[in-house]
Amino acid sequence: MKDFFSDRTVWITGASSGIGEALVYEFVRGGSRVIASSNDSAELKRVAESCIGMKGSITSLPFDLSESAGFDEMVGELIKKEGKVDLLLNIGGISQRALIKETPLWLDRRIMEINYFGTIALTKAVLPYMISNGGGHVVATSSISGRFGFPLRSAYSASKQALHGFFETLLLEHKSDNIKVSVLIPGRVRTNISFHALTASGKEHGKLDEGLAAGITPEKAAQQIIRGLRKNKREIPVGSKELLMLKIRKYLPGLFFRMAGRMKPM
Numbered sequence: 001m002k003d004f005f006s007d008r009t010v011w012i013t014g015a016s017s018g019i020g021e022a023l024v025y026e027f028v029r030g031g032s033r034v035i036a037s038s039n040d041s042a043e044l045k046r047v048a049e050s051c052i053g054m055k056g057s058i059t060s061l062p063f064d065l066s067e068s069a070g071f072d073e074m075v076g077e078l079i080k081k082e083g084k085v086d087l088l089l090n091i092g093g094i095s096q097r098a099l100i101k102e103t104p105l106w107l108d109r110r111i112m113e114i115n116y117f118g119t120i121a122l123t124k125a126v127l128p129y130m131i132s133n134g135g136g137h138v139v140a141t142s143s144i145s146g147r148f149g150f151p152l153r154s155a156y157s158a159s160k161q162a163l164h165g166f167f168e169t170l171l172l173e174h175k176s177d178n179i180k181v182s183v184l185i186p187g188r189v190r191t192n193i194s195f196h197a198l199t200a201s202g203k204e205h206g207k208l209d210e211g212l213a214a215g216i217t218p219e220k221a222a223q224q225i226i227r228g229l230r231k232n233k234r235e236i237p238v239g240s241k242e243l244l245m246l247k248i249r250k251y252l253p254g255l256f257f258r259m260a261g262r263m264k265p266m
């Protein structure tokens with residue numbers, strides 16, 4: 001059986017921090033050729049330096065997920081250099097800490113632009129090359145709040161719920177092209193996500209939330225993700241006991257709304 005890591009070109013967005021960064025190390029250590037992207041060249045350089053001595057290789061490709069107009073050209077250039085992308089891990093994203101009544105519409109659009117349009121635009125740009133190469137695997141990153149609404153996360157939850165619709169359709173339309181699709185559903189992973197979450201003014205929340213501090217490590221998250229990808233799972237829950245909320249929302253919606261309604265917004 002072909003080794004899961006070697007002889008593979010893996011493109012990872014959100015590679016400068018948290019879950020994406022931990023995935024970079026797993027894949028480079030395993031022997032993959034990794035293209036690491038985020039909007040921060042200095043942080044990508046730090047990640048690339050941490051990979052020195054590992055079995056695989058890494059190239060940085062910084063870009064802003066909210067600037068999707070240039071994606072087709074960027075992907076065309078990348079394919080000229082790298083030849084192919086076997087696995088696209090859309091990990092990059094941004095969260096929110098603001099009530100609906102105080103969130104200006106431009107902020108809803110900003111979060112949708114990064115989390116939803118950025119992710120689908122990159123996927124659409126890579127897809128034709130995967131098809132002509134005989135197949136590939138595309139991964140999107142939702143959240144448990146992509147399966148239910150949650151206080152202070154209206155745009156975030158909406159952007160993640162939208163990803164489910166797009167990526168389920170991608171799977172249905174392109175199964176015969178050997179396009180595999182997986183959606184990650186993280187619960188709580190101890191990363192910078194709450195730190196960079198946008199508040200109503202557009203400024204960063206600037207702190208690690210209590211719930212996240214109690215979450216699993218990015219390294220553990222990366223291992224859970226790889227286990228799911230190896231099995232070609234359509235959905236990969238990532239986290240610990242908080243994932244129970246997914247089942248409660250699905251099978252006991254009344255209880256879910258009582259519990260979530262009582263939670264202190266943070």
Ligand SMILES: NC(=O)c1ccc[n+]([C@@H]2O[C@H](COP(=O)([O-])OP(=O)(O)OC[C@H]3O[C@@H](n4cnc5c(N)ncnc54)[C@H](OP(=O)(O)O)[C@@H]3O)[C@@H](O)[C@H]2O)c1
Pocket residue numbers: 013014015016017018019020037038039040043063064065066091092093094095114141142143144185186187188189190191192193194196212215
């Ligand atoms: N941590 C959790 O508990 C949790 C739970 C549910 C879902 N998730 C999802 O998991 C994914 C990874 O988040 P994380 O927890 O690892 O958070 P993180 O440590 O804050 O990492 C977020 C990554 O996204 C990148 N990013 C943000 N805005 C970008 C933009 N405009 N253009 C390009 N890259 C951008 C960041 O890069 P730069 O800032 O360097 O550009 C960073 O690499 C996100 O999609 C998040 O919604 C996380």
